[in-house]
Amino acid sequence: MKAMIIANPSSGKENALEYIEQIEAILKEKGYDSTVKKTEKELDATNFCQDACTSDFGLVVSLGGDGTLHETINGLVDQVHRPKLGIVPLGTVNDFARALNIPLDPDEAISLLASDNTKNVDIGKFNDRYFVNIVAVGAIAEATYDVTPEQKTKLGPLAYVLEGLKELTSNRTYPLTIEYDEKKWEGDSLLFLAALTRSTGGFEKLTPEARVDDGMLHCYVIKQVNMIRLASIATAILRGELKEEEDVEYFTAKRLKVSSQDPLVTNVDGEQGDQLPVEMEVKPSHIQVIVPEN
Ligand SMILES: Nc1ncnc2c1ncn2[C@@H]1O[C@H](COP(=O)(O)OP(=O)(O)OP(=O)(O)O)[C@@H](O)[C@H]1O
Incomplete structure (x- = not known):
């Protein structure tokens, strides 16, 4: 072999x-x-x-x-x-x-x-490339480009969290259209996340519903909110309860398309991705990875 x-x-x-x-x-x-x-x-x-x-x-x-x-x-x-x-x-x-x-x-x-011991893990298709963790759309999604290599070395994953929080407080929203499976969501959004796993930027509670092998994109739309509601959302994220928030729309999808009249770029597994519109799809249980038991 x-x-x-x-x-x-x-x-x-x-x-x-x-x-x-x-x-x-x-x-x-x-x-x-x-x-x-x-x-x-x-x-x-x-x-x-x-x-x-x-x-x-x-x-x-x-x-x-x-x-x-x-x-x-x-x-x-x-x-x-x-x-x-x-x-x-x-x-x-x-x-x-x-x-x-x-x-x-x-x-x-x-x-x-x-x-x-191996696990068959889902892979996400994003236009003509692939991702394993998460796609983000919104101001926080662009924040990771501002993290310098020095910050990364000094602060590790926290650098992304801090940069992201800074952006969240700017409260900038974008008009999004999300077509998923046979449905559609339209509205102003602060941040849209489509996650395959629960871990993002080293933070393991952002999208706790996502399992690596459930064949689903776990989608969270944070809608336009005021500063007080934003604080509530931030604490919900810390508790791993984002989807319970009233200003957060949660759904799962096997495939979806995101578009906007604004020229928004995306963040794909922490790297800059294509500008909207973009299409995503899950390739279920597509790669076999050696993992610990349980
Ligand atoms: N010999 C090399 N010297 C410099 N860059 C390289 C070399 N080989 C590959 N690369 C590029 O380095 C990029 C970053 O590598 P990688 O993500 O493994 O390290 P890292 O940046 O230290 O990790 P992390 O992003 O988790 O901090 C790769 O995507 C690749 O394009």
């Missing part, structure tokens, strides 16, 4: 290469011959992973942050043969690993690679 280790030497604390021997050793015990591929630039992980799929590899390990993981998954999704995926998180946020209960400690995540 063949395994490919896709390592980004620049991720997190720039120490990915220190873990390679340890990973090779554990995979050897499982009967894998490992090939190590080091990324040098954007899209390398996608191309390496596509090669692994077409060359009949049984396992691909992503060793890096969320960016490397997304690029790896984007190389996997459209293929007929999709190897199992192992994740060793080295980034600052590691949302997908959090959502799957994969240890954030690299040594523990490497030990997990010996496990045969």
